[in-house]
Amino acid sequence: MSGTVKSAATEDSGTRQVDLDIAGMTCASCVGRVERKLGKLEGVTATVNLPLEAAAVTVPASVSDEEVIAAVDRAGYSASIRRAPHDHTTTPAVTRPGHPTTIHGEVPSDGEHGTNHDHAGHEDYLNHGPSGDVVKPRLIGAAVLTIPLFLISMFPALQFPHWGWVALALATPVTFWAAWPFHTAAFKAARHGASTMDTLVSIGVLAAWGFSTAELLLEPVMTAHAGAAMSGGGMASMADHQLYFETAGVVTTFLLLGRWLEARAKKRAGHALKSLLDLGAKTATVLRDGVEVTVPAAQLVPGDEFVVRPGEKVATDGFVVSGHSAVDTSLITGESVPEEVGPEDTVTGATVNTSGRLLVRATRTGTDTTLAQMGRLVSDAQTGKAPIARLADRISAVFVPIVLVIAVITFALWLLLSGDLHAAFRAAVAVLVIACPCALGLATPIGLLAGTGRASQLGILIRGPEVLEDTRTVDTIVLDKTGTVTAGDLAVTSITPLNGHDADQVLRLAGAVESHSEHPIAAAITSAARGAAASAGTTLPGVDEFTSAAGGGVLGTVQHTAHAPHRVVAPLGAMGTTSAPKVPPHGDAQEDSGERGTRVHTVAAGRSSYIATQLDSGALTPLEEQQLADTEAAGATAIWVSVDGRVAGIISLQDTIKESSAPAITEFKRLGLRPILLTGDNAEVAAQVAAAVGISAEDVFAGVHPEDKVAKVTALQEAGRVVAMVGDGVNDAPALAQADLGIAMGSGTDVAREAADITVMGSSLGQVVQSMQLSRKTLGIIKSNLFWAFAYNTLGIPVAALGLLNPMLAGAAMAASSVLVVANSLRLTRFGR
Known part of the structure; x- marks a missing residue:
């Protein structure tokens, strides 16, 4: 295995495995598109993992890494070879002259595709794409601007003369700055002739803002008077003229909330390998010419003899040359009884010497150690998981193109049959507004917030909505x-x-x-x-x-x-x-x-x-x-x-x-x-x-x-x-990652908790039972949310297309669907009472 690139060595079959980091994927259709592009390369098979934004690609010798990355680029996403997280801490420096070994050091760039990203270190190898640090300020800014925007738009008592221009000022940064991740994702998909949920969000937000701006510019004095009636020309009523800036603000804010929750869950997933690697000893006391010398553990090579005093960690795998002791192996084996060791007995790196002084001769170092191999097991199990099908994305994969087609047809038919450009535009916008997935975007994060809020009261931590689907079928x-x-x-x-x-x-x-x-x-x-x-x-x-x-x-x-x-x-x-x-x-x-x-x-x-x-x-x-x-x-x-x-x-x-x-x-x-x-x-x-x-x-x-x-x-x-795994030790981490559902006991190690999908903060299996029950109920609530959100949109679209629903009522219907979703989710707060 390469010391810097996580790429499997060539096997007898002439193939190798290349692990990629892929940036820009937002939904299940993105996963399918990347897999199809990679599958077009002769002899290449790929499994793409959406939550990890990663792909495990089996590549024949005739296909280069550059061709694999280029295929992902053609799909509309960026890719880079994933660095082996454990290589940064365990590869001996003597094998890489001139490259000092560090724990969180930079990694040199490989080639024109630039693998020297901020996430080169193992501690943040999942932190690519729109991270939580990018989304959070946009979410806060959108919320601060949307709250007053919503209040003055929806409550006539709060309106003041020319409030429409204030609404425009509040909505513009939300539409173009806060919603920028949705616009860029929609543009990338459009460049390749595809559409995602981001496409509908982007068009809906822009349409609501654009329609409202056009109305305000055409009738600058339409909000000159406070209250429900708007003046302009002949004092047109709200049915004829209405501003929908709040629609753009509300949709953007809630969708950003969902993205932020997703980014948090994704970032936590990346901590498993860091926690695992941090268990290793940082230094070793090497015996050279009879003198004890302290060196970084990463510099050990096979044959080095090092001293392990009581209370110290064994620096790397080896066997005892002299001394007797009891070694606490619970970090690796999970078992509480220490192992008695003496001359010729093997010891494992990261275990703890509890009593006597040991002299150990190193036999395996770097990526060959037991700890490093366990890190590889966790990484492989996580990357190899089947892509998690998100229900909202599966719906939007069909829903988005249909809505876009209906909006275009609506505009064309109205223009053809009535000749009224304004009416045609209003009807088409009404279709987009009623179809704009505010409730669809709320369905998962609000259900998750209610479920996890109740779970936290019970001492249960659920990583995110993507872990819930298998609880129903376990x-x-x-x-x-x-x-x-x-x-x-x-x-x-x-x-x-x-x-x-x-x-x-x-x-x-x-x-x-x-x-x-x-x-x-x-x-x-x-x-x-x-x-x-x-x-x-x-x-x-x-x-x-x-x-x-x-x-x-x-x-x-x-x-x-x-x-x-x-x-x-x-x-x-x-x-x-x-x-x-x-x-x-x-x-x-x-x-x-x-x-x-x-x-x-x-x-x-x-x-x-x-x-x-x-x-x-x-x-x-x-x-x-x-x-x-x-x-x-x-x-x-x-x-x-x-x-x-x-x-x-x-x-x-x-x-x-x-x-x-x-x-x-x-x-x-x-x-x-x-x-x-x-x-x-x-x-x-x-x-x-x-x-x-x-x-x-x-x-x-x-x-x-x-x-x-x-x-x-x-x-x-x-x-x-369909397997759920419950464990608490480092030795359980790979199995927790491999299982369809990993559940860690909070009384166990950090590595087990980070590799798991659900963590119970206590030590009782009764909490595991509750976690299964609550997870299933939360998933059921999310599914019912999605159904009602989709039903509202579906029923409203034909009404809007026929011109029977103006954008004002479309916004009200959308708001009603959101209220229903929230009310349905609040049922979770009564779980277990």
């Missing part, structure tokens, strides 16, 4: 386990005391010695022990002679005082021993170590292999080994505790299941969804969790790696399923 919901169905935090779930010890004593002694370790498992045990001690009104005892064996366990001497008569538990029959425990009964001594009843014990806690070295016998018995196997089979992480050279008990830690999970699974089934559990954890844990929440055993897939999650979602889609 039939399968894939759930990540850790952090989604379960809490994602290790906690002590049970204590198995052995050889005469009681559970409280085992936890107290283990918590004391583990309190000196920074290991995540030690932290969970210490937290449980301190909680139990606080409940009893005591504190954990002190520890002396503490030692820690990396990857094994901890050892120390603990001064322990019993605060209640020691409860002797009969020795575990399976243990095969009747000897008295080494820990004698305690009296009612106080905490002071000098008082009677206080004993000093040698306490060890850790894995079975470590504990065996601390036992007088030198090994666990077969039945103790069976006890361990039974504990792990129940889905727990087992930590042994020994006291004075004998086994004292086992502390079990598990990731707890959320209370909301089982009811949510039941509701998913009621909604007709098939729940599937997908996890990187072992099969025993996955089966236990699935059984607890009500997921069928055949719908459980364990031991699944991040790239396999994408493959599983893809396989379900290829089998005809």
Whole structure:
């Protein structure tokens, strides 16, 4: 793969993939036109994604990148080769002499088509076309001017002498400056003999402004008198003369609102890769000639040896040369249990070293790392999504040309049959005004505002209207386990005391010695022990002679005082021993170590292999080994505790299941969804969790790696399923992007939330259920809005064409359709009440 251009290497088939950024697309017809133009090149196939303004193009060796870009240009749009977002941060500088590697640096231009755009950096590669920063000032300006324009035009009580000229002054900047994006898009489409929704918006706005201006210029004193009646010539009535400046202002303002919402959603979509890449380490401590040197992580090359101290991120993929530690891999795997690593064990870049010092030798750097490959997975999944069909655009693809033809026919017939140019023009303008898609443009953004406003009250964020369509047809919901169905935090779930010890004593002694370790498992045990001690009104005892064996366990001497008569538990029959425990009964001594009843014990806690070295016998018995196997089979992480050279008990830690999970699974089934559990954890844990929440055993897939999650979602889609994916970790991001509907838990990582279509801000699956229900209802409201907006226009067009509807009444009808759309959308505010 090129270090600067995101273009797949030549495959055995002789084809390559070229990813394009395409600027200027506004509707579904634009997508079809680009795909048709690219498809005319021999051997070229293309998938164009409207929300991302991107195309994934499969190109044979005989077709150059310049020919591909030229084809897009001929379709009326501009294109550039997309830069690989991850290349900017992960490509080693030593492979590109003279080109310093930066995170947000500029990228040199490639060729005459100028790929050196502002969006060359990965942080804003979607920020092309009319961005939110461009639309927002136009929207604000249009709103500021349209409000007084609407008031003085529609309410006679607010009118003053010659108010028409003030209306002209207010409407002119709205028509030509604020609505400029619509005019330019309509012009580009017209140049290629096409029309879009922008065409009708542009013509409608210009016609309303032009007709009103012509009327005012022909009768300069028509608004000389305040009130409903307008004077001029023979004091013509409003039916004969009317200004429609407010139509131009209202249409422009609401359509800009829709574009601004779209731009915001599109910009957020581009943050997924940035969040993913930002997880990587920025610097690395390289060992050169025995001296530690800090260098940018991007400069590492395979073979470099670097130091990773406790709390630091692993700079790149490699294997451990020396040292032992526990590595928190949750950023990559999503699993809460740290992985023990030692010499020759592999480690992954961006994971966190939690305890010991490691010396790691780099094996993969730059675009070959696991993190960079996950970035590619997210990018490919997003770009490869099928174009989202926007209902308003699909309607306008047929509606716009028909309206234009009807307006022309109306003008010609009136002129031919009546010979009255003024009447012909008025009838044609009435057709355009009644057909002007104010309600059609309002249908989606107003429905979205009402739905998302209510959703935000429920802690649910819906990215935009383009994500809602699949909620109606989703039939399968894939759930990540850790952090989604379960809490994602290790906690002590049970204590198995052995050889005469009681559970409280085992936890107290283990918590004391583990309190000196920074290991995540030690932290969970210490937290449980301190909680139990606080409940009893005591504190954990002190520890002396503490030692820690990396990857094994901890050892120390603990001064322990019993605060209640020691409860002797009969020795575990399976243990095969009747000897008295080494820990004698305690009296009612106080905490002071000098008082009677206080004993000093040698306490060890850790894995079975470590504990065996601390036992007088030198090994666990077969039945103790069976006890361990039974504990792990129940889905727990087992930590042994020994006291004075004998086994004292086992502390079990598990990731707890959320209370909301089982009811949510039941509701998913009621909604007709098939729940599937997908996890990187072992099969025993996955089966236990699935059984607890009500997921069928055949719908459980364990031991699944991040790239396999994408493959599983893809396989379900290829089998005809419409898939929603729910996750919270970085490892879920590619699958969230690949799914028809991605839903992220807000308690998870930023990358998961950015790759998802819907984010629930809490950690409850119950919110996921609500998000599905509200999304479906919002989509239904938007569809009904579109129907009524279209019906108003359709019914009004023939009336206007027959001359029975002057532009004044046409504007009133259009306003009525807008009121209906808004009222219908407000029904969403009552959802869930």
